[in-house]
Amino acid sequence: MSILEGPVSDQIDSTTAQPARRYNYWLGGKDNFAxxxxxxxxxxxxxxxxxxxxxENRRFLQRATRFLAAEAGIRQFLDxxxxxxxxxxxxxxxxxIAPETRVVYVDNDPMVMAHARALLTSTPQGRTTYLEADLRSPGAILAQPQLRETLDLREPVALMLVAVLHFVAGYGAGAPIVRxxxxxxxxxxxxxxTNAxxxxxxxxxAADYDAALAAGTTNIWPRDRAEFTDLFAGLELIEPGVTPVSEWRAQDEPEPRPDPAHIAMYGGVGRKP
Structure with missing residues (x-):
C-alpha cells in the first residue's frame, strides 16, 4: 500500500497489482487488471x-456488522x-438495521474511491463519506476534516480493519496502528x-508461504494467534473470541463449515471499556 497525501483519482495504476483489485478478482468481480x-x-x-x-472473510464482515448494529447499538463505522x-x-x-447509521470508508486505491463515490450511496437518514488515505498513517486519517464532519468521536464508533492489517508487515507492526x-x-x-x-x-x-514472502510473491503478512490477540489488548473480546473467520458467530451459515486450514484467517471483535 502506498501512502497517499491527497486526492489521486487520476493515478489508477494498471501495471502494479493492488490488493483490492486482486480481492475483487477472487470474488468473481470484473474491476481488476491483468x-x-x-x-x-x-x-x-x-x-x-x-x-x-x-x-468467508466477506461473510464475517457482514455478520460482525449485523452484530454491531443490531445487538451493540453502534451507529457509526470507520471502515x-x-x-x-x-x-x-x-x-x-x-x-x-438502523437507517441513520453513518459510515466513513477509507482506502488508498484510487480505483476503489472512484467506485465507492459512484456506488456506495447512503440512506437519506444516514451518511457515507470516502477518504483516500493509508492505514499506515493513522494520524492522517484521524486528522481528515471529512471524518469528523461525518462521525461524532464523542459517541461509540466501530473501527473495521477487515483483511487490511495483514498488508502491514512485521511482527508487532500492526498493534501501534490499532492503538x-x-x-x-x-x-x-x-x-x-481479520488477518491472515x-x-x-x-x-x-506454511513453508511455501514463508518462501513466497521471502520472494516477494505475496505481501500478505500472516499473524499467529498471540500476535493477533495482542491487537485487542485493553479491549473486551466479544464471544467467541479469536476464531477462524468462518467460525465467528456462524451458526446460521451453511454446514459443514470450511476447514480452518482452507481459510487461514483469524477474526475477532473487541469492545473498548
Missing part, C-alpha cells in the same frame, strides 16, 4: 483456497481498507479485525 489476476493466480498456487477465504464495492457493504448491512486509532475513540467503541495466519496450515504449505 496484473491483479496474475498476482491472484500466483497466490492461489501457494494457497489454492484463497477464493474461499475471501468469501479502513474498504475494497471495491460488492453486495452487502458495511453501510448497507448496518443501514438496513492510535482506538485511542481516538470513546468508551463503548468496537474493534473488528499460518497457524492452521500444514507444515509444507
Amino acid at each position: 496484473v491483479d489476476r496474475a498476482s491472484g493466480d500466483e497466490i492461489l498456487r501457494t494457497f489454492p483456497t484463497a477464493r474461499l477465504a475471501a468469501l 479502513i481498507g474498504t475494497g471495491l464495492p460488492t453486495a452487502d457493504n458495511t453501510h448497507e448491512v448496518a443501514q438496513r 492510535t486509532l482506538m485511542d481516538a475513540l470513546p468508551s463503548g467503541s468496537f474493534l473488528v479485525v 495466519t499460518k497457524d492452521p496450515l500444514p507444515a509444507r504449505m
Whole structure:
C-alpha cells in the first residue's frame, strides 16, 4: 500500500497489482487488471483456497456488522481498507438495521474511491463519506476534516480493519496502528479485525508461504494467534473470541463449515471499556 497525501483519482495504476483489485478478482468481480489476476493466480498456487477465504472473510464482515448494529447499538463505522464495492457493504448491512447509521470508508486505491463515490450511496437518514488515505498513517486519517464532519468521536464508533492489517508487515507492526486509532475513540467503541495466519496450515504449505514472502510473491503478512490477540489488548473480546473467520458467530451459515486450514484467517471483535 502506498501512502497517499491527497486526492489521486487520476493515478489508477494498471501495471502494479493492488490488493483490492486482486480481492475483487477472487470474488468473481470484473474491476481488476491483468496484473491483479496474475498476482491472484500466483497466490492461489501457494494457497489454492484463497477464493474461499475471501468469501468467508466477506461473510464475517457482514455478520460482525449485523452484530454491531443490531445487538451493540453502534451507529457509526470507520471502515479502513474498504475494497471495491460488492453486495452487502458495511453501510448497507448496518443501514438496513438502523437507517441513520453513518459510515466513513477509507482506502488508498484510487480505483476503489472512484467506485465507492459512484456506488456506495447512503440512506437519506444516514451518511457515507470516502477518504483516500493509508492505514499506515493513522494520524492522517484521524486528522481528515471529512471524518469528523461525518462521525461524532464523542459517541461509540466501530473501527473495521477487515483483511487490511495483514498488508502491514512485521511482527508487532500492526498493534501501534490499532492503538492510535482506538485511542481516538470513546468508551463503548468496537474493534473488528481479520488477518491472515499460518497457524492452521500444514507444515509444507506454511513453508511455501514463508518462501513466497521471502520472494516477494505475496505481501500478505500472516499473524499467529498471540500476535493477533495482542491487537485487542485493553479491549473486551466479544464471544467467541479469536476464531477462524468462518467460525465467528456462524451458526446460521451453511454446514459443514470450511476447514480452518482452507481459510487461514483469524477474526475477532473487541469492545473498548
